[in-house]
Amino acid sequence: MKKAFFQVVSPEEYIALLQEFPTLEQEEIPLEQAEFRYLAQDIIAREDLPMTNRSCMDGFAVSAREVFGATESNPAYLESMGSLSIDQQPTEALRPGHCMGIVTGGTLPEGADAVVMVEHTQELGAGTLEIRKSVAPSEHVMLRGEDATAGKAALSAGTHLRPQEIGMLAAVGAERVAVHRRPRVGIISTGDELIPVGDTPTPGQIRDVNSFSLSALVSSAGAIPTRYGIIADRQEELSAAIHRALAENDVVFISGGSSIGVRDLTQAAIEDLPDAKLLAHGVAVSPGKPTMLARVGNKAIMGLPGQVTSSQVVVMIFGVPFLRHLAGDTRAFDPMRRPLRQATLTRNIASKQGREDYVRVRLSTAEDGSLEATPVLGKSGLLRTMLLADGFIRIPADTEGFFAGRPVDVWLQV
Numbered sequence: 001m002k003k004a005f006f007q008v009v010s011p012e013e014y015i016a017l018l019q020e021f022p023t024l025e026q027e028e029i030p031l032e033q034a035e036f037r038y039l040a041q042d043i044i045a046r047e048d049l050p051m052t053n054r055s056c057m058d059g060f061a062v063s064a065r066e067v068f069g070a071t072e073s074n075p076a077y078l079e080s081m082g083s084l085s086i087d088q089q090p091t092e093a094l095r096p097g098h099c100m101g102i103v104t105g106g107t108l109p110e111g112a113d114a115v116v117m118v119e120h121t122q123e124l125g126a127g128t129l130e131i132r133k134s135v136a137p138s139e140h141v142m143l144r145g146e147d148a149t150a151g152k153a154a155l156s157a158g159t160h161l162r163p164q165e166i167g168m169l170a171a172v173g174a175e176r177v178a179v180h181r182r183p184r185v186g187i188i189s190t191g192d193e194l195i196p197v198g199d200t201p202t203p204g205q206i207r208d209v210n211s212f213s214l215s216a217l218v219s220s221a222g223a224i225p226t227r228y229g230i231i232a233d234r235q236e237e238l239s240a241a242i243h244r245a246l247a248e249n250d251v252v253f254i255s256g257g258s259s260i261g262v263r264d265l266t267q268a269a270i271e272d273l274p275d276a277k278l279l280a281h282g283v284a285v286s287p288g289k290p291t292m293l294a295r296v297g298n299k300a301i302m303g304l305p306g307q308v309t310s311s312q313v314v315v316m317i318f319g320v321p322f323l324r325h326l327a328g329d330t331r332a333f334d335p336m337r338r339p340l341r342q343a344t345l346t347r348n349i350a351s352k353q354g355r356e357d358y359v360r361v362r363l364s365t366a367e368d369g370s371l372e373a374t375p376v377l378g379k380s381g382l383l384r385t386m387l388l389a390d391g392f393i394r395i396p397a398d399t400e401g402f403f404a405g406r407p408v409d410v411w412l413q414v
């Protein structure tokens, strides 16, 4: 007799369960390898950045007060004290009525608080300079400490190291950085009907798709996938495979066998493991209802639907943010982290109440240049809806559907 799903949770509850898993430990790596990792510690600046007040323009360092009101028709006149090269530190302060030639990046002398661009000046000979434009204090100047202050955090723990943060790490001299370890994910496919990709199926057999699509998704999240191949529908074999994958990884994805059919052994195999705690069996999402979560110590087992589309959708909406959470992203599940694009729905779309619906959509550009989202309907055992879709829209569990013309947020696929 078929068992009913039990411990069916809402997507919010499933996310809350995932968030309880602790972030992975830290490791120190060279700056060259740090992109897209998450900082495990604050990065304290050793010096002010910039270290001095530096010019943003080629021109003349001045005291803004002395060129106040200068225009083409009413210029100000200053005497030049010579000019400074980019790495030369001024040895004397700016004297009243004077200016100093400076290049972009050069250090302003004491007494100067602004830079007049060379285009707005005219050398009159004998060291006299005509200034044809006024400047405000700090204009064209990068102030000392504006990017970072010595002794204070230039970047804080949890920061995602995008290219711009990598630049900051270089600027503060962080040759090595403490980041969280990348999650390791073991991937298991179950099912007697599955055959390796290189084999030719007989009717009733299909090639193992999920090991590969899910590995690719894991890599896209910055985590490290390992495929454990196809495991037959036998509980002892599945238990042994999960055991091995758990020992070697932080997370195990098992696709197939998560529903309530007689062959669906994943739950039993998980419960066979010592110390395993089943946290959820069933999530109120569509596709993806037969999704499980179990915990063994600090390691997670995600049981995924076997259907090719369902397993991908579940990994996209829960798995990828979860891997980022483990990797140190303190806002991994925050909707602001989702790559969203606004579009207008082109067709009415119905949704069964009681489950949050993830409807695949294709994006196109309307004649007026705005974006349109057209639903791609199809069964979750087929690959084509994912191939045709650019992303999905989320229809809340308590909603019967959306009408055409509605603005929707499209969650872009990787």
Ligand SMILES: Nc1nc2c(c(=O)[nH]1)N[C@H]1C(S)=C(S)[C@@H](COP(=O)(O)OP(=O)(O)OC[C@H]3O[C@@H](n4cnc5c(N)ncnc54)[C@H](O)[C@@H]3O)O[C@H]1N2
Pocket (backbone or CB within 6 Å): 189, 190, 191, 193, 194, 206, 207, 208, 209, 210, 211, 255, 256, 257, 258, 259, 260, 261, 264, 287, 288, 289, 290, 304, 305, 306, 307, 308, 310, 380, 381
């Ligand atoms: N009576 C019910 N039947 C089903 C329900 C339900 O609520 N009541 N849910 C359906 C939904 S929704 C899904 S999704 C599937 C999930 O089934 P399982 O997770 O138990 O997966 P399997 O039965 O093992 O496989 C389903 C389907 O997917 C194919 N599959 C499995 N693994 C792979 C793989 N690695 N590569 C390619 N294709 C794979 C498998 O051959 C089956 O066709 O249950 C529904 N049934």
Ligand code: MOO
Pocket (backbone or CB within 6 Å): 285, 286, 287, 288, 289, 290, 305, 307, 310, 311, 380, 381
């Ligand atoms: O949950 Mo099934 O994943 O709807 O196809």
